Every structure is written in structure tokens, then in C-alpha cells.
Amino acid sequence: MKFFREHGFACRAALARISAAPGSFIFNVLVIALALILPLAGLTLLDNVRPVSQGIAVEPEISVFLSTDIPGGRAQALGDEIRGLIRREQLEAKVEFISRDKALNSLKQRAGLGDVVATLGNNPLPDAYVLKLASAKDAAGASRIEKLAAGIGKLSGVEVVQMDSAWVKRLAALMTLATTVLWLLAATLCGVVLAVVFNTIRLQVLTQSEEFAVSRLLGATDAFVSRPFYYTGAILGLAAGALALAGVMLAMLLLNTSVTQLAALYGSPFRLAPLPASTTGMLLAGSAALGVLGAALSVRRSLRQPG
Amino acid sequence: MSIISFSHVTKKYPGDVVALTDLTLSINEGELVFLTGPSGAGKSTLLKLVAGIERPTGGVLLVSGQDMRKLNRTTLPFLRRKLGLILQQHRLLQDRNVLDNVMLPLVVTGASPQESRQRAMVALERVGLDAKALATPMSLSGGEQQRVSIARAIVHKPRIILADEPTANLDRASAKGVIDMLHTFHSAGVTCIISTHDERLLQGADRVFELARGKVAAVHDAESEVGA
Numbered sequence: 398m399k400f401f402r403e404h405g406f407a408c409r410a411a412l413a414r415i416s417a418a419p420g421s422f423i424f425n426v427l428v429i430a431l432a433l434i435l436p437l438a439g440l441t442l443l444d445n446v447r448p449v450s451q452g453i454a455v456e457p458e459i460s461v462f463l464s465t466d467i468p469g470g471r472a473q474a475l476g477d478e479i480r481g482l483i484r485r486e487q488l489e490a491k492v493e494f495i496s497r498d499k500a501l502n503s504l505k506q507r508a509g510l511g512d513v514v515a516t517l518g519n520n521p522l523p524d525a526y527v528l529k530l531a532s533a534k535d536a537a538g539a540s541r542i543e544k545l546a547a548g549i550g551k552l553s554g555v556e557v558v559q560m561d562s563a564w565v566k567r568l569a570a571l572m573t574l575a576t577t578v579l580w581l582l583a584a585t586l587c588g589v590v591l592a593v594v595f596n597t598i599r600l601q602v603l604t605q606s607e608e609f610a611v612s613r614l615l616g617a618t619d620a621f622v623s624r625p626f627y628y629t630g631a632i633l634g635l636a637a638g639a640l641a642l643a644g645v646m647l648a649m650l651l652l653n654t655s656v657t658q659l660a661a662l663y664g665s666p667f668r669l670a671p672l673p674a675s676t677t678g679m680l681l682a683g684s685a686a687l688g689v690l691g692a693a694l695s696v697r698r699s700l701r702q703p704g
Numbered sequence: 705m706s707i708i709s710f711s712h713v714t715k716k717y718p719g720d721v722v723a724l725t726d727l728t729l730s731i732n733e734g735e736l737v738f739l740t741g742p743s744g745a746g747k748s749t750l751l752k753l754v755a756g757i758e759r760p761t762g763g764v765l766l767v768s769g770q771d772m773r774k775l776n777r778t779t780l781p782f783l784r785r786k787l788g789l790i791l792q793q794h795r796l797l798q799d800r801n802v803l804d805n806v807m808l809p810l811v812v813t814g815a816s817p818q819e820s821r822q823r824a825m826v827a828l829e830r831v832g833l834d835a836k837a838l839a840t841p842m843s844l845s846g847g848e849q850q851r852v853s854i855a856r857a858i859v860h861k862p863r864i865i866l867a868d869e870p871t872a873n874l875d876r877a878s879a880k881g882v883i884d885m886l887h888t889f890h891s892a893g894v895t896c897i898i899s900t901h902d903e904r905l906l907q908g909a910d911r912v913f914e915l916a917r918g919k920v921a922a923v924h925d926a927e928s929e930v931g932a
Contacts, residue, residue, distance in 0.1 A: 608799075615809040
């Protein structure tokens with residue numbers, strides 16, 4: 398009961414201090430929200446792009462296109478030879494044969510290509526094998542994959558061997574880089590948030606220094622005098638986090654019209670979606686925690702004063 | 705039974721300013737003690753040491769059985785809750801009304817608002833200021849502000865009242881009123897230590913410690929002709 402009473406008192410004291418100087422509070426919330434909006438927008442963007450990139454296989458994939466004049470029996474026999482080469486290179490791979498008829502049907506079903514395929518007199522596509530390999534764990538593994546591709550290229554009846562993973566790997570690397578940059582940016586801006594909260598609370602402590610000192614003379618513990626400032630920090634962080642998230646949502650609403658139009662041109666239903674509720678909750682809790690941390694650092698400094 | 709005991713206590717401020725030198729004295733529970741002496745004699749320092757505002761540089765100071773040099777930030781507040789402080793500058797919070805100021809010693813202990821309000825009103829009644837509970841300290845006279853300060857000092861029923869020049873800046877009638885109140889609390893069993901320049905107020909003291917240059921220059925007990 399006493400616990401709730403003390404926290405209730407601290408919360409009311411914090412709200413009273415905020416309402417005593419609402420202009421200053423709003424200004425500080427705006428400054429912190431501006432610092433938070435960039436990493437939050439980046440996070441929202443990455444969160445939207447990640448499922449798209451994850452939908453694309455990042456495992457090395459080798460497409461083996463056979464000559465169009467190859468007899469049907471030879472095309473089937475090549476499958477065993479390819480499997481043999483895979484075993485020889487001590488690799489794991491799923492081998493799928495795609496006949497030229499199956500490839501044509503698949504092409505027909507693609508958006509906008511049905512009419513084009515219908516105009517073709519005969520099927521120009523070759524039979525093909527698609528090898529889905531497990532990702533190489535080291536340089537030696539990557540080298541064996543390249544050796545396998547070279548070996549397949551030398552087989553009789555093979556026209557072209559194509560490694561399909563390079564660009565996907567680049568995209569994955571780019572995503573990793575973007576994530577790292579985002580974290581670095583977030584860390585820097587968290588520092589900005591801490592500095593703003595620290596300074597705001599320091600000014601409040603200076604303003605309330607007499608209350609601070611008198612309360613301590615009357616038997617207030619450090620926890621008692623600090624608690625309202627922790628609440629102020631938490632409210633500041635929470636309000637700034639909520640404002641920054643609202644800003645990101647607004648920007649997303651404005652951008653979504655253009656994004657959906659652009660995606661529709663590629664036959665994609667892609668649109669920017671808000672962060673999941675759990676992530677939003679965690680971000681709000683995080684910004685409130687940043688506020689509390691800034692306040693704690695500031696108050697701790699003030700508590701070192703004698704008396 | 706001794707409630708405050710100074711044993712060879714020394715207090716030096718930075719810059720080698722000596723405020724108390726090898727001070728040894730003890731104050732018994734329930735005593736009314738006055739500290740007198742010229743400015744710089746060490747009266748305020750003595751009170752600050754008892755309140756834990758300053759720490760002794762040397763010697764041993766026991767307050768309510770606790771060694772003041774061993775108290776830390778966590779334990780000191782709990783000792784202070786046994787003290788009632790009446791300061792020369794009142795130190796009332798100007799942005800709060802009289803009632804809120806008097807409630808503060810209870811609020812810091814986690815007492816409920818209802819109980820704090822009720823006990824603060826009783827304390828204000830005892831100093832005759834219950835009608836001004838909602839006034840701001842700034843709207844009160846110096847004497848009234850000192851009475852609010854006294855109400856704040858007694859609201860949590862302290863074992864010891866420390867009053868540093870409680871009658872300074874007050875007219876004679878107000879000063880007498882303040883001292884009469886302290887006598888009332890003393891008669892209820894509270895230990896009172898009062899520093900003052902005004903020797904006319906020393907009547908009724910159990911003992912008077914006359915300080916000079918950080919030492920006890922003389923002790924007058926109730927039988928002596930104190931302040932006569």
C-alpha cells in the first residue's frame with residue numbers, strides 16, 4: 398500500500414511540475430521526438446522491406462540450361478551425372494528438373510506474358526535443371542560450388558550454367574549494412590535523447606533545489622526525492638516516443654499512395670505497414686526507459702551534493 | 705539517559721576553519737537546553753552535526769544511540785525523522801501552501817494524504833495558525849512563518865527538536881510566543897536544543913551551554929541564575 402502511495406505521490410508531483418511549465422515540456426518532447434523519428438522511420442522501413450528480401454532465396458542456386466536439340470533420354474541422364482558431381486564436391490543440393498513444356502506453361506502464367514508466349518510459333522525454351530544448394534559455410538565451400546558449376550558446364554548437352562545467388566547475396570549484404578547503420582544511428586540518437594533528458598531534469602532539479610534540500614532535511618530518502626524526476630523522465634520519453642511513432646505513421650500514410658502505385662506496376666501488392674503492436678509497445682517502453690535513464694543520471698549527479 | 709553525546713568532537717571546515725574543538729558534552733532525553741555564545745562560537749555547527757547536515761572531523765557523536773560518522777545516505781533520513789528542525793530562515797516552500805509545508809515531514813515517510821492532512825491541521829492548531837492553512841508562506845508575517853516552521857517541526861512527533869536562532873528577526877512578543885511553544889513541547893517530554901543570542905529567553909532551561917571559539921566555555925544548570 399505504502400509502495401503505491403509513494404509512487405502515486407511521485408507521479409502526481411511529476412505531473413504537477415510538467416503542468417507548471419507546459420511550454421518547456423512540449424518543446425523538450427519535440428526535440429526528443431525529432432531525434433527519435435529518424436531511427437524509428439528507418440526501423441519501420443527495414444521491417445517492411447525485410448519480408449520481401451527474406452522471400453527471396455539467399456541460398457546459392459545454379460540453373461543449368463540444356464541444348465534445345467538434346468534428346469529426351471540424354472536430358473534425363475544428365476540428372477544422374479549432375480548428382481554425381483554434387484556428391485564428388487561433397488555438397489548438398491536439391492536437384493529439380495524443369496522440362497521445356499513446364500517452363501513454357503510457367504511463363505504463360507506470369508502477368509502480362511501470356512499474350513507474348515501465344516505469339517511464339519514453337520517452344521523456344523530449353524530443358525533445365527535447377528540446383529538449390531545449402532549455403533556455403535566458408536570460402537572452401539564457396540569454391541566447391543564454383544567448381545561444381547564449372548564441372549557441370551563441361552558436361553555434354555549443357556548449354557549454359559548460371560549462378561543465381563550473387564545479386565541476392567548483395568541484397569542481403571545491403572540489408573545487413575542498412576541494419577548496422579540504423580543501429581549506429583539509433584545509438585547516436587539515443588545519446589542525444591539522454592543528453593536532452595539529462596539537461597531537462599538538471600534544470601528541474603536546480604529549480605526545485607530548495608524543495609530537494611528541505612525534503613532531505615525532513616527525512617526524505619534519496620529514492621523519495623528522485624522518484625518524481627524519474628517519472629518526469631519516463632513521461633518525457635514516452636510522450637516523445639509516441640509523437641515520433643505518430644510522425645512515422647503520418648509519413649507512411651502520405652507515402653503509401655505512391656508506394657502502392659509503384660508496386661502495382663511490378664504486379665506486387667506491397668504497401669508500407671505500421672510496426673506490429675508488440676514492436677510499437679517495446680519502442681515506447683524503450684523511449685520511456687531512455688527518459689528514466691537520463692533522469693537517473695541527472696538526479697544521481699545532484700544527489701552527490703552534501704546535505 | 706543521554707540522547708546526544710559529543711565526545712572530543714572536532715569540526716573543521718575546508719580552509720582549516722575550526723568551528724568546534726575537542727567538544728565534549730551530553731544532553732539527556734527530555735532536557736531543554738540552550739546554546740549561547742557570540743557569532744562564530746559554534747552553536748549552529750553543533751546543531752548541524754546533530755542533524756547530520758555536517759559530519760564531525762574528529763571524535764565521536766552519538767545521536768539517539770547512532771554514531772553520526774557511520775550514518776550513510778540510506779540510514780541518515782531515518783534518523784532525521786526523529787528530529788524536528790526549526791531553522792532561522794524558516795525554509796518554507798514558497799510554491800506550496802502552509803498546510804502542504806506542514807504535511808511534508810509526514811509525506812516523506814509515506815504517510816497517507818488523509819492522515820498527513822489531519823495531523824498537520826492539529827499541529828497548525830497548536831501554533832494557532834489553523835485558520836491560515838491554505839495561505840502561502842509569503843503572505844504571512846515573519847513570526848507566523850516561524851510558527852509554521854514550528855508546526856512542521858512537531859507534526860511527526862519528533863524525539864528531539866533542534867532550533868537554530870528561532871527568535872532571530874522576531875519582535876519581542878513573537879519571540880516570547882515561540883519560546884513558550886518550545887517550553888510546551890519540552891513539558892510533553894521532547895528534548896529541545898535551542899541556540900540563541902537573546903539571554904532574556906533562557907528562563908526555564910534545564911541547562912545552558914555557553915560556547916566560545918568552538919568549545920564549551922561554561923555550563924549553567926537550572927539552579928544557576930541563567931539569564932538573570
